[in-house]
Amino acid sequence: MLSGPSAATSGTPFQLSWTPSEGATEYVIEESSDLAFSSIASTATVASPSTTAQISRTVGQSTQFYYRVRARINRTGCDVTSVPSNALAVTVAPGPISGIDMRVIPVVASTPGAFGS
Numbered sequence: 001m002l003s004g005p006s007a008a009t010s011g012t013p014f015q016l017s018w019t020p021s022e023g024a025t026e027y028v029i030e031e032s033s034d035l036a037f038s039s040i041a042s043t044a045t046v047a048s049p050s051t052t053a054q055i056s057r058t059v060g061q062s063t064q065f066y067y068r069v070r071a072r073i074n075r076t077g078c079d080v081t082s083v084p085s086n087a088l089a090v091t092v093a094p095g096p097i098s099g100i101d102m103r104v105i106p107v108v109a110s111t112p113g114a115f116g117s
Contacts, residue, residue: 002069002085004055010095013056018085021071024048028070028081031055035066035087045072055090062093 004016016029029044030037046053057065066089071082 002067002088004067004088005090008055008057008090008092010059010092011056012095013054014090015052015054016067016069016088017052018069020049020051021082023073024071024082025074026072027051027053028072029053029055030068030070030084032066033064035089037066037068037084037087041065057092059092059094062091064089064091066090 001019002016003018005014008014018027021027025048027046027048027050029046030040031042032038032040044053055067057063066087068084068087070084073080
């Protein structure tokens with residue numbers, strides 16, 4: 001069972017975690033932009049016994065990513081990968097805009113009530 005947040009901020013790591021699978025030597029995390037995983041955008045491998053992964057995505061606009069994990073037994077003479085876990089949808093939103101210096105400059109009128117004089 002894969003779990004994690006449903007929302008994240010661009011450039012800020014978030015954590016995925018899953019239920020361990022007996023005998024697994026590693027876990028393969030798959031990322032896709034569609035729920036059917038018709039196109040795998042990226043993969044990462046995590047060695048067992050770890051059952052967590054830190055993910056960080058940078059986006060310019062809100063984007064939904066889907067994640068799933070597969071247990072893998074990879075030993076000499078044996079290379080077996082499990083069926084995928086449940087899919088987890090995570091919407092990554094742009095972070096706050098940085099590098100903008102905002103200042104408030106008071107406007108002083110020379111005549112009371114004469115704004116812009």
